[in-house]
Amino acid sequence: MHFSEMFIPTLRESPAEAEAVSHILMLRAGYVRQLAAGLYIYLPLAWKVMERITNIIREEMGKIGAQEMCLPALQPREVWQKTGRWDDIGEEMFRLQDRGSSDLCLGMTHEEIVTWLASMEIRSYRDLPQVWYQIQTKFRDEARPKSGVLRTREFIMKDSYSFDRDERGLEENYQKHSDAYHRIFSRCGLAFYRVESDPGMMGGATAHEFMAPSPAGEDVIALCKKCGYAANIELAESVPAPQPPLSDAETWTREDVSTPEKRTVDEVSGFLHVSTLYIIKSLLLISKDGPFLALVRGDQELHEKKLMKIVGDFRTAEKDEVKDILGVEPGFIGPHDNELKKIADISLKEGIYISGANKKDFHTKGLRPSLHFKAEWHDIHVAQEGEGCPRCGSEITLQKAIEIGNIFRLGTKYSVPFKALYLDKKGKEVPIVMGSYGIGPARIAAAVIEQSNDKDGIIWPLSIAPFDVEIIPLNIGDRTISQTAEQFYNALKKENMDVLIDDRDERPGVKFKDADLIGIPLQLIVGGKNLKDGIVEIKYRSTKAITKVLIQEAVKKLKEMKNQLESD
RNA sequence: CGGGGCGUAGCGCAGCCUGGUAGCGCGCCUGCUUUGGGAGCAGGAUGUCGGAGGUUCAAAUCCUCUCGCCCCGACCA
Numbered sequence: 001m002h003f004s005e006m007f008i009p010t011l012r013e014s015p016a017e018a019e020a021v022s023h024i025l026m027l028r029a030g031y032v033r034q035l036a037a038g039l040y041i042y043l044p045l046a047w048k049v050m051e052r053i054t055n056i057i058r059e060e061m062g063k064i065g066a067q068e069m070c071l072p073a074l075q076p077r078e079v080w081q082k083t084g085r086w087d088d089i090g091e092e093m094f095r096l097q098d099r100g101s102s103d104l105c106l107g108m109t110h111e112e113i114v115t116w117l118a119s120m121e122i123r124s125y126r127d128l129p130q131v132w133y134q135i136q137t138k139f140r141d142e143a144r145p146k147s148g149v150l151r152t153r154e155f156i157m158k159d160s161y162s163f164d165r166d167e168r169g170l171e172e173n174y175q176k177h178s179d180a181y182h183r184i185f186s187r188c189g190l191a192f193y194r195v196e197s198d199p200g201m202m203g204g205a206t207a208h209e210f211m212a213p214s215p216a217g218e219d220v221i222a223l224c225k226k227c228g229y230a231a232n233i234e235l236a237e238s239v240p241a242p243q244p245p246l247s248d249a250e251t252w253t254r255e256d257v258s259t260p261e262k263r264t265v266d267e268v269s270g271f272l273h274v275s276t277l278y279i280i281k282s283l284l285l286i287s288k289d290g291p292f293l294a295l296v297r298g299d300q301e302l303h304e305k306k307l308m309k310i311v312g313d314f315r316t317a318e319k320d321e322v323k324d325i326l327g328v329e330p331g332f333i334g335p336h337d338n339e340l341k342k343i344a345d346i347s348l349k350e351g352i353y354i355s356g357a358n359k360k361d362f363h364t365k366g367l368r369p370s371l372h373f374k375a376e377w378h379d380i381h382v383a384q385e386g387e388g389c390p391r392c393g394s395e396i397t398l399q400k401a402i403e404i405g406n407i408f409r410l411g412t413k414y415s416v417p418f419k420a421l422y423l424d425k426k427g428k429e430v431p432i433v434m435g436s437y438g439i440g441p442a443r444i445a446a447a448v449i450e451q452s453n454d455k456d457g458i459i460w461p462l463s464i465a466p467f468d469v470e471i472i473p474l475n476i477g478d479r480t481i482s483q484t485a486e487q488f489y490n491a492l493k494k495e496n497m498d499v500l501i502d503d504r505d506e507r508p509g510v511k512f513k514d515a516d517l518i519g520i521p522l523q524l525i526v527g528g529k530n531l532k533d534g535i536v537e538i539k540y541r542s543t544k545a546i547t548k549v550l551i552q553e554a555v556k557k558l559k560e561m562k563n564q565l566e567s568d
Numbered sequence: 569c570g571g572g573g574c575g576u577a578g579c580g581c582a583g584c585c586u587g588g589u590a591g592c593g594c595g596c597c598u599g600c601u602u603u604g605g606g607a608g609c610a611g612g613a614u615g616u617c618g619g620a621g622g623u624u625c626a627a628a629u630c631c632u633c634u635c636g637c638c639c640c641g642a643c644c645a
Binding site: 009011012013014015016017018019034036037090091092108109138140142143144146151157159209218403406408436438440474475477478506507508509510511512513514516525527528529530537 | 569574578579580581594595602603604605606607636637638639640641642643644645
């Protein structure tokens with residue numbers, strides 16, 4: 001393409017509304033424009049990147065035998081009612097009515113639709129397995145769109161669905177997808193981890209997410225460098241360091257100490273000059289089975305999602321309820337001397353503690369769990385940096401990350417309500433076993449930018465760059481320069497390279513700046529002085545290293561360099 | 569949905585407190601010069617000051633309401 005004919009509206013300054021690096025650079029380099037909150041226009045450069053990404057996805061999906069199709073974005077209420085999600089999902093779903101007042105929604109995902117299809121068409125075990133996918137727009141009425149294309153209300157997603165006879169088949173397809181995803185993200189030049197994740201609204205058994213580390217990420221993942229344990233903080237386990245023995249710990253006998261007006265862990269810790277590791281945080285919560293206490297160590301935070309998995313939905317008790325149930329106001333409640341059900345974090349299992357005394361302005365010192373109270377023990381704390389890996393014990397680290405893909409074992413969660421059944425070899429009706437697998441191509445692009453940029457702009461990996469090479473004739477007023485540049489353009493096209501030539505009547509500085517901003521991996525610089533010596537320059541965008549080559553060798557050299565970048 | 573911030577030319581911003589002819593830089597258009605890291609000179613175009621209502625002789629500025637966007641949190645494939 002000729003730069004002068006292509007729509008690449010670069011900006012000198014970053015628009016004020018952008019904060020995330022990828023957002024700033026996509027705006028400045030002329031890749032996207034924002035229409036409204038969470039709605040983006042993908043300009044030609046961005047669309048070329050998206051195309052390259054989706055091509056990689058198509059290739060890899062093809063390799064695992066997945067078949068591309070296209071499902072409607074407009075979907076009738078009835079299918080969503082089959083699974084109950086019409087009511088479960090709430091405000092995140094865009095809903096509308098047609099002229100006949102029938103309820104419809106804009107699809108936020110397509111499990112219902114493919115399962116409906118499968119229920120209509122799949123009859124026999126001979127029809128299975130099937131793997132279907134599409135690359136299509138999804139709609140979600142996000143409470144807070146943010147960070148450019150990272151969280152939008154309308155976005156393109158590759159979603160695939162596997163249909164198997166049994167768990168073994170699902171396992172195979174799950175693994176195939178996992179492997180394909182590894183290849184896709186690697187080919188796109190991303191650093192990423194596969195982590196254990198919470199299935200959330202998708203339901204089903206277990207799931208994994210693919211996470212690209214980046215400060216712009218919304219998720220936090222826990223990683224163990226030693227054994228490879230990797231999990232979303234939503235469910236990451238950890239082993240907090242044990243309480244160190246207090247020099248005078250042995251002398252702590254159980255006694256109530258006066259702690260006037262000291263309610264929070266920090267207040268009590270400061271007042272008694274004791275580390276928060278020796279304090280029990282007691283929270284009175286109400287589940288559908290009634291009130292119970294959740295106990296975590298003073299240095300830990302209660303992980304509500306983990307707790308919810310144990311006791312189901314719960315809420316915190318009101319001030320008055322605490323008084324009614326325990327006879328004391330919040331801040332002085334403790335796990336001893338009452339018969340409430342208790343769920344305690346594993347960090348509390350050993351050691352000696354201080355907790356509320358269940359009487360106002362007093363705390364009890366010298367409490368020993370299991371001696372002074374009974375509890376169910378679970379991991380209900382939020383994992384923290386530096387704590388022990390649940391598998392191997394070595395230190396875990398926490399990182400922010402962008403979710404670029406996910407894979408879910410759905411099992412029969414969708415096939416049962418849809419009666420998506422098949423007849424097995426013995427003629428028995430059996431529900432199809434399903435999996436679902438998503439990738440966000442725009443998130444891949446944004447994550448790559450987040451991970452690969454410098455002060456001058458984007459640094460695309462060759463695999464998903466909008467072009468392979470940008471030719472920069474430094475002065476198109478000079479006929480020798482512009483003609484040489486055009487000759488290179490044609491020669492490189494003949495070699496099947498995707499080339500952008502900056503044929504604008506701009507000064508060299510402007511072209512250099514724009515080229516670095518846009519981030520095409522190779523630059524071919526055609527300038528007057530070098531040309532007189534029969535020389536042009538080739539520059540790597542990533543390192544800015546310049547190679548001078550003879551004009552007649554430049555095409556060959558560029559091909560070599562491209563091949564080199566491809567194999568990196 | 570809770571908390572905070574911001575809406576003035578295409579972009580970045582000043583002006584608002586203390587009401588009185590709407591500004592600056594960049595970009596854009598024309599011409600000349602210039603051509604290896606966002607050129608110089610000369611000339612020029614561009615605004616419902618987010619919107620509505622109110623106060624006032626007079627509102628970008630003060631008041632009320634409203635819409636939009638961004639950030640933090642809640643929520644979230």
